[in-house]
Amino acid sequence: MSELLTICEQIVSKAKDGEQIEAVAVYGKETEVRAYEGEIESLTTAESQGVGIRVVKDGRQGFAHAGTFTPEDLIETLNEARDNLVFATPDEFCGVAEPDGIKPVDLDVYNDELVGVSTEEKVAIALELERRTREGDSRIIGVESADYSDSISESAVMTSTGISAASRETGCSLTTYSLAEENNETQTGFGYSIGRCLQDLDIEKASTEAVNRATRMLGSVKPPSGRFTVVLDPWVSAQFLGIVGGTLNAESVQKGRSLFAGRLGEEVAEPSINLIDDPTDPAAFTATSTDGEGLATRRNVLIENGRLNQFVHNSYTARKEGTSSTGSAIRGYSSTPGVGVQALAVTPGNVSPEDLISEVTDGVLVQGVSGLHSGVNPVSGDFSTGAEGLRIRNGELAEPVREFTIASTIQKMLSGVTGIGNDLQWLPMRSAGVTLVIGELTVSGA
């Protein structure tokens, strides 16, 4: 048994009659190297850990968490969780998950090689990333940050109802932010690469992307206001899909906070749209075989041919609805299980991004958005974000544009998709990106 499961068992075994206990424990080792102007600016080596304890009794739940594993802390945390439940309002659907007989898939998300990599090697990668970004173009005047980071993490969930799940994974990434300057104008661009081990990382791709994204913005102007065809690049569409995913969780629906409440079976998107949440896909950076409650994850088809097919559930929302969990409990150790998508993607089309752009007579390619947290209301569906990118004229990429917003509603955007690229890519978030063409969005500029 993993050490984390042993810790969980020490807690869960203390369950009294009529009491359910769920313990979650995590442990991680991280390294982060930041390079700047040919030197190592900082090197962080860290171990982190945490435990969360949920106690349910008579329909009331209490929760407590701690960042240490000493026996005294575990006891104090359990006692706090027990004390906290007293103040909750009883709810018949409250409870930890029950085993559902579904076997977790075998997922290969742990790569031993990463464990043996020396610090020197990691430092060399960061320095190389910074150097290649800096030297990528004569207009690059600096690199704001160039980071290598990795993590080796383990987690375990155990319940007094018989669930016991442990998993471990490795991950590493490169991120670099470049500064380009010409005629007293500065622009920024970022590039990244992610993987499970060093072999997966592509310094060339990350640095080239950072250089291109910054240099192609030089000479940018503010576009005119109006309605345009907008092409979202994968980085942007992944963020948009992440917001859509947030509206498809059963908790928001049951609590009346989703614009899709009551719309199961209805057409909510353009008929070519298939939206699938599949954490069992090993290609997803967020792939996981078990969810935050220890149940097996599975492939959930949320939108099928434009129709709303299902919401994602954890065990609480499922009990309330009279259905079963879709293995979609998401959480850290410091919170009770929420519910949400874990690896969301639109089924890619068969057209290349270049061909999609060549079809656009007058439009904008958006390569970056800002203020997703401040200008998007996932309850009302209002969508408005800051944006930067390139104009598209007669099927060709034209001048760079910035300091404008794109706006619509989530509902209209899903119904207004007129093209899906074949360039699906998994990103360091809970959704994948693919080039998406939206027939009409409001651009606010000059």
Add this chain to the structure above:
Amino acid sequence: MDTKQDPNPLLEADLLERSLQKALNGGGEFAEIFVEDRRSMSAVFDDGRVEELTSGRSRGAGIRVVAGETTGFAHTADLTVRGIEAAVESAAAAARSGESTNASVNLGNENQNHTQTKKLPSDIEKTQKVNLLAQANEIARSQEGEIVQVSVGYGDSRRRIQVANTDGLFASDDQVRTSFSVSCVAAGDTGLQTGRESVGHTVGFELFDQVDVEEIARKASQRAITKLGAVPAPSGEMTVVVGPGGGGVLFHEACGHGLEADLVGKSASVFAGRKGEMVANPMVTLIDDGTMSGEWGCYAIDDEGHPAQRNVLIEEGKLTDYMWDYLRARKEGRSSSGNGRRQSYQHLPMVRMTNTYLEAGSSSPEEIISSTDYGVYVAQLGGGQVNTATGDFVFGMTEAYLIEDGELTTPIRDGNLIGNGPQALLDIDAIANDFAMGSPGTCGKDGQGVPVGDGTPTLRVTRLTVGGTAA
């Protein structure tokens, strides 16, 4: 009564001294140990019931060692001698110059500080906290109109920190924060709308002697109900008037981040090299003040052990100074401005804002609105984001109205506004005399969140781009 909070140091001086000396053995020039012990408590009332109470505890130490341009950093949750020594070893290994030194470190007495609290939240019965939630829920639901969902949150935290470094600094702080928020959903013919109101102060449970949770609930539900009648926001450049309190977010994004010395030092700010220049309309005086007692972003010492300060960033339109953390200030041979902050012991400190505010002007808010022919009035802002290198920034509006012929008319739906920081500062043409602090915020930078406050009087910007969908 001012409770003298636990005077015991987190770690003993002799352990800190020995560890700091060891940290320099590999040739480091500077070393620091940051110790943190944080307890938090939160309670959520949602969907008509007390959903759950959560207690949290985390403690540990972050150790950094500097050699040349390199900082080695390690952190540990193990505060025993063994745990600290292992972390010191890791941090020192990352920052070795090769030259061994036998520096001796003498810390002297710990400079102890603490938030002035009258009622430590941990001394308050949980029932009392839960009752506040139920009370706010009831009021929010009793407002006229179609409130269909209410969520109420209570949170308190106590963060004890201790900092010691090889320059002999040895200080501690005991920071207590308490917050309360209400979020409502209203349903109508136009779909769903949301309204939120929150308060947060660096005080204890006496927060509720000063603020009325029923008033917070009324504001949140009223906001959601009003927005049921909202029309799509306009699209394009226009005059924007920002109401008292909320406008701090605008300054936080338009220039606050750009005045952080770490970004300036890397030429990643449009304000780099502009100290002493006129950067704003002369009516603009902008201050960052970590000493504003009780405000959400205040503290006695920053996370590098330096006292919080009142720093004038822009004085009558002229850029007077940037904000500094210790390491960058040390390199420049100047003193820290008390802006070195970190999310937790697991993070390296960097330059961060505290409470950022615009000084009041002389106009009346009514004058400003009545002299505006057409534009948008933003009553509540919902956060923002900036690219400091280009100066482009956005901020969200979560309660806003059209201004037509000098009067506030129809409410408008949520959206972002976009502008360019240096241009927006020049385009400010009116500042009112109705200064107010805004809602508590969490500022995110490089993956770290810290509590910040902001404030402004009513102000007008002659030109910003409103990102709506109306023609």
